[in-house]
Amino acid sequence: MDFIKKRSTGKHELDVVIVGCGPAGLSAGLAAMHHKLKFRLIEQEDSLGGSVYHYPRQKIAMTAPMELALVGKVRFGEVQKEALLEFWQGVVSQTGLRISFHERMEAIEPQGDGFLVKTNRGSYKTRSVLLSIGRRGTPRKLGVPGEERTKVVYRLIDPAQYAGQSVLVVGGGDSALEAAIALAEQPSTEVVLSYRSDAFSRVKAKNRQRVEGLQAEGRLRVLLSSQVRSIHEKTVDIEERGQVVHLRNDAVIVCAGGELPTPLLQKMGVQFETKHGTA
Ligand SMILES: Cc1cc2nc3c(=O)[nH]c(=O)nc-3n(C[C@H](O)[C@H](O)[C@H](O)COP(=O)(O)OP(=O)(O)OC[C@H]3O[C@@H](n4cnc5c(N)ncnc54)[C@H](O)[C@@H]3O)c2cc1C
Known part of the structure; x- marks a missing residue:
């Protein structure tokens, strides 16, 4: 988020659009709040949590210690999916982080020194875009x-x-x-x-x-x-x-894993490099 903050010129409607509210998007949203950026955090589903939201009922997640902006150090170790989601929902209520649910990013077009992000709800002019869309994609x-x-x-x-x-x-x-x-x-x-x-x-x-x-x-x-x-x-x-x-x-x-929306991302200008045997 430091990089996004440095890029911000203050001239755009938004400093950053964060796409996806799994663990990565949630953490990015908190960091954007912490840096007082103008941002929109969108999630296509009806809940935060991303892959964690879809874990089997009562699955134990193995987690490493992490540092969340506005929250501090979080150290769970092994934690049940439901407890992790409840913790994140608590963080959202405490911090007032705004998440726009049922909003799906459909296209990103370069525009001037920023981007135009198109969703099923509208379009946003932003200096930066953070894709935190995970690797789940469409099931293979x-x-x-x-x-x-x-x-x-x-x-x-x-x-x-x-x-x-x-x-x-x-x-x-x-x-x-x-x-x-x-x-x-x-x-x-x-x-x-x-x-x-x-x-x-x-x-x-x-x-x-x-x-x-x-x-x-x-x-x-x-x-x-x-x-x-x-x-x-x-x-x-x-x-x-x-x-x-x-x-x-x-x-x-x-x-058997998921297939990423590679064509959509390539159309937006994201470049892919395949590294066999090292990924
Ligand atoms: C069954 C299973 C068990 C796992 N167990 C563990 C474990 O024990 N410990 C561990 O550390 N990791 C585990 N993982 C991996 C872990 O869940 C992922 O690494 C983590 O969820 C990745 O977070 P993320 O925020 O990058 O992506 P995700 O959690 O995938 O979230 C991405 C979000 O982006 C949203 N999104 C995607 N496209 C769009 C769009 N176009 N517009 C708007 N929103 C969009 C999705 O709806 C989703 O909510 C497991 C994964 C699975 C599948």
């Missing part, structure tokens, strides 16, 4: 026959709703592992975790250990180097090391 699909079935979803909301069912979780990141763990902890839920690579390499150690523990207890079946081939009403076909296995299935939860 599997592109297999049967994916259009209503039993296929792209995030886990409430593990309890799957009690007693046969559930397939697809993916190998923390969100996939956490979904599989939460489901395997439900009474009599049969959980299979399918991942296309041969190891969970970029996940939190704690999640990996919990998955291994549940596997050892026989409460979770892990299929590495596997790919979903088709989804049927009561079964799924998964190819594992060249062999297709047919599994009983009531629900599929795909946690």
